[in-house]
Amino acid sequence: MIRIFIDYLLPIFYFKCMTKNREKLLMILNANKVPMNASLIYEDTKDSFDLATIYRGLNYLETNNYVSSFVFDCKESGVQRYFTIKEESHKHYMHCEKCHTFTAIPLCPLKNALSDIEEEYGFIVDEHYLTLRGICRHCAETTL
Amino acid sequence: MIRIFIDYLLPIFYFKCMTKNREKLLMILNANKVPMNASLIYEDTKDSFDLATIYRGLNYLETNNYVSSFVFDCKESGVQRYFTIKEESHKHYMHCEKCHTFTAIPLCPLKNALSDIEEEYGFIVDEHYLTLRGICRHCAETTL
DNA sequence: TATTTTTTGCAAATGATTCGCATTTTTATT
DNA sequence: AATAAAAATGCGAATCATTTGCAAAAAATA
Known part of the structure; x- marks a missing residue:
C-alpha cells in the first residue's frame, strides 16, 4: 500500500x-x-x-x-x-562570520539529549533548531 | 586589578x-x-x-x-x-506551540558535542542557537 | 472549444525594526 | 551655580523582508 x-x-x-x-x-x-x-x-x-x-x-x-x-x-x-x-534526516548548519556561508553538520548532536529533555521537563518536542556561528575551516586557514 | x-x-x-x-x-x-x-x-x-x-x-x-x-x-x-x-551560563528555550510561551532549559545539551564538531569540521564555534518547539507540560496535561 | 481553477507579475500593503531630527535631559566645563 | 557639550528621547518617516490584492496569463477540466 x-x-x-x-x-x-x-x-x-x-x-x-x-x-x-x-x-x-x-x-x-x-x-x-x-x-x-x-x-x-x-x-x-x-x-x-x-x-x-x-x-x-x-x-x-x-x-x-x-x-x-x-x-x-x-x-x-x-x-x-x-x-x-x-531530506530523510534533518540537518543543522554552521554559519561563518567571515565569509557568511553555511556548512552542513550531517549528524544531529542532539539525538539522545532530546528524549532526556522531554522526560525531564514533560515537554513534547516536535522540532528543534540548532545553528552554530563561528569561523569556517577555509576562513580559519586562510586568515592569520 | x-x-x-x-x-x-x-x-x-x-x-x-x-x-x-x-x-x-x-x-x-x-x-x-x-x-x-x-x-x-x-x-x-x-x-x-x-x-x-x-x-x-x-x-x-x-x-x-x-x-x-x-x-x-x-x-x-x-x-x-x-x-x-x-547570565553566567547561557540558556536555551523551548517554545510551546499551544500557549506560545518559552520555558528555559537550564543546562545546555551541547556542551560536549561542540568540541567534537569543531574538531571534525575544523570550525571555530563562537556561539550556538538552539530552540525547541513543541507542547509544554502544562498544555500537554490540560488538553486531551 | 468553452469554462473553471491555478499561477503569475506588478504594485501596494504589512509589520518589525531603524533612523533623522528637533527637543529634552544629563553630564562636563567654566 | 550657570553654561556649554553630549547623550537620550519622542515622533514620524524610512527601511527591508515578506505577503497580499487584483487583473492577466497559463493550465486543468468539462
Whole structure:
C-alpha cells in the first residue's frame, strides 16, 4: 500500500503540482546544497520569475514538505528565511562570520539529549533548531 | 586589578550609563525571567517609553553585554527578536506551540558535542542557537 | 472549444525594526 | 551655580523582508 503510494501516486502528484517556478526552485536548492534565501534564489533564476512568485513557490514547497526553512540573523545580510531541500534526516548548519556561508553538520548532536529533555521537563518536542556561528575551516586557514 | 574593576569601576560605569529606560528594561526582563520581544516589553512599561526608545535601549544593553537575544519565528506572532538577561551560563528555550510561551532549559545539551564538531569540521564555534518547539507540560496535561 | 481553477507579475500593503531630527535631559566645563 | 557639550528621547518617516490584492496569463477540466 505504501509502496504503491510512493512508486505510483506520489510521482503523479508531484508531476501535477510542479509548476515551472516550483520545479526551478527545487533545482536550484538541489544544485546548491546549502540553505538559500529568497533573494539569493531570485538572483540565481536570473529574473525568470518575480520575487513574489518565488516566495509563493517556496511557501508552497514548504507546506507540501518538499523543503524546510529556518530564520537566521546574518550579520551581513540581516534576518532572513533560509530554505533547504527536505531530506530523510534533518540537518543543522554552521554559519561563518567571515565569509557568511553555511556548512552542513550531517549528524544531529542532539539525538539522545532530546528524549532526556522531554522526560525531564514533560515537554513534547516536535522540532528543534540548532545553528552554530563561528569561523569556517577555509576562513580559519586562510586568515592569520 | 580585576577585583578593583568588578567591585569599584563596574558599578560606577553601570550607574553612569543606566538611563531610566534601560533600568526599566532590565527590571522587566529580570522580573519576567523569559525571553521577551520589544512589543511585549512595551506593553509591560505601560507606555512609559516610546517603542523606538525601547529598541534603542535593548540594543544598547545587548552591545554592552547586559542582555542577549535571538530571533524566533512564533506561529502566532511571527518572526521577532527576543531578549533575555545575560547570565553566567547561557540558556536555551523551548517554545510551546499551544500557549506560545518559552520555558528555559537550564543546562545546555551541547556542551560536549561542540568540541567534537569543531574538531571534525575544523570550525571555530563562537556561539550556538538552539530552540525547541513543541507542547509544554502544562498544555500537554490540560488538553486531551 | 468553452469554462473553471491555478499561477503569475506588478504594485501596494504589512509589520518589525531603524533612523533623522528637533527637543529634552544629563553630564562636563567654566 | 550657570553654561556649554553630549547623550537620550519622542515622533514620524524610512527601511527591508515578506505577503497580499487584483487583473492577466497559463493550465486543468468539462
